[in-house]
Amino acid sequence: xxxxxxxxxxxxxxxxxxxxxxxxxxxxxxxxxxxxxxxxxxxxxxxxxxxxxxxxxxxxxxxxxxxxxxxxxxxxxxxxxxxxxxxxxxxxxxxxxxxxxxxxxxxxxxxxxxxxxxxxxxxxxxxxxxxxxxxxxxxxxxxxxxxxxxxxxxxxxxxxxxxxxxxxxxxxxxxxxxxxxxxxxxxxxxxxxxxxxxxxxxxxxxxxxxxxxxxxxxxxxxxxxxxxxxxxxxxxxxxxxxxxxxxxxxxxxxxxxxxxxxxxxxxxxxxxxxxxxxxxxxxxxxxxxxxxxxxxxxxxxx
Amino acid sequence: xxxxxxxxxxxxxxxxxxxxxxxxxxxxxxxxxxxxxxxxxxxxxxxxxxxxxxxxxxxxxxxxxxxxxxxxxxxxxxxxxxxxxxxxxxxxxxxxxxxxxxxxxxxxxxxxxxxxxxxxxxxxxxxxxxxxxxxxxxxxxxxxxxxxxxxxxxxxxxxxxxxxxxxxxxxxxxxxxxxxxxxxxxxxxxxxxxxxxxxxxxxxxxxxxxxxxxxxxxxxxxxxxxxxxxxxxxxxxxxxxxxxxxxxxxxxxxxxxxxxxxxxxxxxxxxxxxxxxxxxxxxxxxxxxxxxxxxxxxxxxx
Numbered sequence: 001x002x003x004x005x006x007x008x009x010x011x012x013x014x015x016x017x018x019x020x021x022x023x024x025x026x027x028x029x030x031x032x033x034x035x036x037x038x039x040x041x042x043x044x045x046x047x048x049x050x051x052x053x054x055x056x057x058x059x060x061x062x063x064x065x066x067x068x069x070x071x072x073x074x075x076x077x078x079x080x081x082x083x084x085x086x087x088x089x090x091x092x093x094x095x096x097x098x099x100x101x102x103x104x105x106x107x108x109x110x111x112x113x114x115x116x117x118x119x120x121x122x123x124x125x126x127x128x129x130x131x132x133x134x135x136x137x138x139x140x141x142x143x144x145x146x147x148x149x150x151x152x153x154x155x156x157x158x159x160x161x162x163x164x165x166x167x168x169x170x171x172x173x174x175x176x177x178x179x180x181x182x183x184x185x186x187x188x189x190x191x192x193x194x195x196x197x198x199x200x201x202x203x204x205x206x207x208x209x210x211x212x213x214x215x216x217x218x219x220x221x222x223x224x225x226x227x228x229x230x231x232x233x234x235x236x237x238x239x240x241x242x243x244x245x246x247x248x249x250x251x252x253x254x255x256x257x258x259x260x261x262x263x264x265x266x267x268x269x270x271x272x273x274x275x276x277x278x279x280x281x282x283x284x285x286x287x288x289x290x291x292x293x294x295x296x297x298x299x300x301x302x
Numbered sequence: 303x304x305x306x307x308x309x310x311x312x313x314x315x316x317x318x319x320x321x322x323x324x325x326x327x328x329x330x331x332x333x334x335x336x337x338x339x340x341x342x343x344x345x346x347x348x349x350x351x352x353x354x355x356x357x358x359x360x361x362x363x364x365x366x367x368x369x370x371x372x373x374x375x376x377x378x379x380x381x382x383x384x385x386x387x388x389x390x391x392x393x394x395x396x397x398x399x400x401x402x403x404x405x406x407x408x409x410x411x412x413x414x415x416x417x418x419x420x421x422x423x424x425x426x427x428x429x430x431x432x433x434x435x436x437x438x439x440x441x442x443x444x445x446x447x448x449x450x451x452x453x454x455x456x457x458x459x460x461x462x463x464x465x466x467x468x469x470x471x472x473x474x475x476x477x478x479x480x481x482x483x484x485x486x487x488x489x490x491x492x493x494x495x496x497x498x499x500x501x502x503x504x505x506x507x508x509x510x511x512x513x514x515x516x517x518x519x520x521x522x523x524x525x526x527x528x529x530x531x532x533x534x535x536x537x538x539x540x541x542x543x544x545x546x547x548x549x550x551x552x553x554x555x556x557x558x559x560x561x562x563x564x565x566x567x568x569x570x571x572x573x574x575x576x577x578x579x580x581x582x583x584x585x586x587x588x589x590x591x592x593x594x595x596x597x598x599x600x601x602x603x604x
Contacts, residue, residue, distance in 0.1 A: 107409075109352070
């Protein structure tokens with residue numbers, strides 16, 4: 001079964017000396033599942049995954065599983081610039097029973113051809129060599145620059161229909177998401193923002209995978225659960241407005257962390273790894289003040 | 303002593319199953335030193351370093367040292383998106399006595415501030431914590447997108463004058479290299495192409511670090527050795543013409559490897575890791591035909 005619903009690219013908490021805080025990470029993952037996350041897209045862009053070394057990602061995934069987070073709820077990011085590292089991470093996640101992996105294209109070399117990206121993903125699949133590997137392509141040109149064209153998605157899915165089963169589209173370009181939904185109705189396609197959730201569901205989309213799920217999962221999930229109800233457009237307008245409050249205030253990842261620090265009173269939450277830079281607590285406070293007017297209530301993790 | 307002269311970002315040979323070929327790598331490194339390379343910038347962009355996992359880079363560096371390549375000739379690339387991996391690679395290279403490391407900025411997150419990049423490099427320096435670490439900043443915006451601004455170079459060099467000692471400028475923008483040479487006369491500044499070698503030397507540059515050093519080191523080094531002679535401009539024109547032959551024919555890294563395959567008769571030389579794609583041998587043959595007219599003779603490694 002492919003994922004369906006609202007997935008969250010879980011924030012990675014760090015201690016002040018920049019080490020991942022496993023206990024806090026487990027607690028957040030548990031909390032998001034309790035709130036109804038269909039899956040946890042750990043080690044995404046929002047998770048600062050590319051600021052973690054491969055051994056750190058492996059250790060954190062193992063820690064979640066040992067803490068009892070179910071593997072079938074996990075969609076870890078396993079992308080890397082090197083086919084060796086992407087293979088090792090994908091093999092590990094597959095061996096541990098994760099229900100899928102979110103795979104970036106190799107993103108160092110620019111101007112590479114679709115053939116080159118195809119070769120990379122194909123090599124990962126061959127090297128992992130498991131029928132249990134389920135790959136969700138991670139298209140995020142604003143960060144990776146390198147992306148999966150609509151044609152390339154078709155080649156990969158066509159040649160590996162049981163392995164390349166889905167895609168997260170963080171292009172922010174609805175026309176691209178729409179083309180993917182039209183062209184590959186049998187893939188699980190997720191826009192990378194709840195702003196496109198209702199539009200995507202109306203075209204057969206599988207849900208969304210969104211950074212703001214870290215703070216606003218209940219309202220986003222409510223739209224997913226009621227997207228055919230009369231008030232769906234109204235729900236969409238509200239969650240779009242909430243997202244806009246976060247999006248307009250500061251860079252998303254440090255802001256979400258500063259917001260967690262503000263509402264929980266735990267200053268360590270604000271720690272980001274360089275090259276990201278922390279956001280001032282006063283900005284988080286202003287964001288927090290503006291949200292209740294939108295019917296937003298924050299539920300903190302235990 | 304900082305590096306001075308012509309350094310080569312050494313090609314990384316792979317076997318047909320995409321594993322690094324350590325023996326061939328050692329032979330090429332030895333050959334380039336015999337030809338007069340001032341240093342070996344292993345694990346650069348030309349080396350497909352970002353297509354190697356961190357453990358592969360560590361193993362290849364150890365292999366070179368065990369084969370007797372002198373550590374003081376080595377300038378390994380130790381950049382990575384994560385501060386953990388960049389720290390581990392830099393610490394390893396420092397511990398093994400390398401005369402410096404070439405450090406990319408973190409290159410996944412785009413639109414990051416100078417403060418964020420400063421924080422990354424500063425954290426690497428603090429975590430490695432060795433007075434023997436010598437960092438050459440690696441500015442290559444065409445690939446990394448994220449770069450070191452002239453101001454940021456000054457902050458890093460100013461705060462760590464004995465550690466941040468040099469820079470490779472692969473921007474391809476002479477005005478940037480020129481500004482760096484004017485502003486930081488006590489740093490070892492290397493343009494990333496021999497096209498700017500004479501101009502750089504005339505402004506106090508330290509030499510160049512160039513991909514085509516893999517094939518044309520003798521002619522490039524001859525200009526370095528004779529840059530104050532009457533025929534320097536003529537030498538510059540010739541090596542620029544040779545570079546142009548390579549540059550205009552196909553993407554540089556696969557072409558250099560296809561050229562090696564062509565001239566040595568060893569087809570494995572042409573193997574690149576995805577996302578790069580191999581170049582057809584006929585293109586390498588055409589390149590090879592055009593070079594003798596420029597006075598170019600290829601010397602193959604043993």
